[in-house]
Amino acid sequence: MVHFVGAGSGAKDLITVRGKELIEKADVIIYAGSLVNKELLEYRKTESEVFNSAEMTLEEVIGVIKKAESRGKTTVRLHTGDMSIYGAVKEQYDELERLGIEYDVCPGVSSFLAAAASLGIEYTLPGISQSVIITRMEGRTPVPEKEKIETFAAHNATMVIFLSAGMTKELSQRLIEGGYSYDTPCAIVYKATWEDEKKVICTVGTLSQTAEREKINKTALIIVGEIINGAYERSKLYDPSFTTGFRQGNGNG
Structure with a gap:
């Protein structure tokens, strides 16, 4: 199994609870070393293998995943922020689907x-x-x-x-x-x-x-x-004169 995990914006404690737990359980971690805070690797098991994708090609990343899969290992692919924005992940998803390798995605704080x-x-x-x-x-x-x-x-x-x-x-x-x-x-x-x-x-x-x-x-x-x-109009959501599905307005607005 491969888990794509959004590492968050930088601060170690801004990763999601799910993301942290996945890192803790991972046998193999491939992280975007040019941007991901390396302190996040402190959550990993001592025996887990770590690879820096900043120094790797797509083919090399997939090769590490294939090897891990052949040994029955769990992989975390750790991306900066949230991988849906400039994460170059679609090509990874497609390659894993082509190989029949199961994966899921844990979003992060962009x-x-x-x-x-x-x-x-x-x-x-x-x-x-x-x-x-x-x-x-x-x-x-x-x-x-x-x-x-x-x-x-x-x-x-x-x-x-x-x-x-x-x-x-x-x-x-x-x-x-x-x-x-x-x-x-x-x-x-x-x-x-x-x-x-x-x-x-x-x-x-x-x-x-x-x-x-x-x-x-x-x-x-x-x-x-x-x-x-900082200049703006007041939101209708909390305007006392505005009726919503949860609150009756006073009609003075």
Whole structure:
């Protein structure tokens, strides 16, 4: 059996209870060594085998799993954050299905959720933004033409940008070209929930200068949108004048 486990955003205690228990029981652990907090390996059995997938190809990862399966061992494939976002897991699922190897998935806390917690923000604010766009800049690997930064920027919705901290000058220009103003609030969160976490507020126009000043060029999320300002309309959910399926409003609103 193979268990894909989301390691969480960084802090050792932000893994799920289920994820921790799976690590404790695993005979073989393949972890994303470039991003996963190595303290999570402290939960493992002393005799478990550990492999760093940062140094491996897909074929090598699958080879380790096949060997473990042939010996009747349980494998944990430990991914950073939640593996459904930039986790390169579909190709692993497909290969295991082709080989007839059973697997399941334990979700994790994504860094974009941890970043919001660190900043004390809500991505969806009434009257400001009710949508969150999760995307990245194209670098060595492309993105579909219809998903360019400028295309998404035209919506002026909340945007969370992964894997782009080293390209902030171009990112800033393209966000403005797409429709955000120079003064649109922006946040950079470096290694959310890690001990060396850093967070800074700026604007789309000052994004590049801020990242350079703070010496942030990797392992950071960039959040764009008016939700960072904190201005918003009061939610209807708790408005005394608003009737819900659980509460009768007073009708004064």
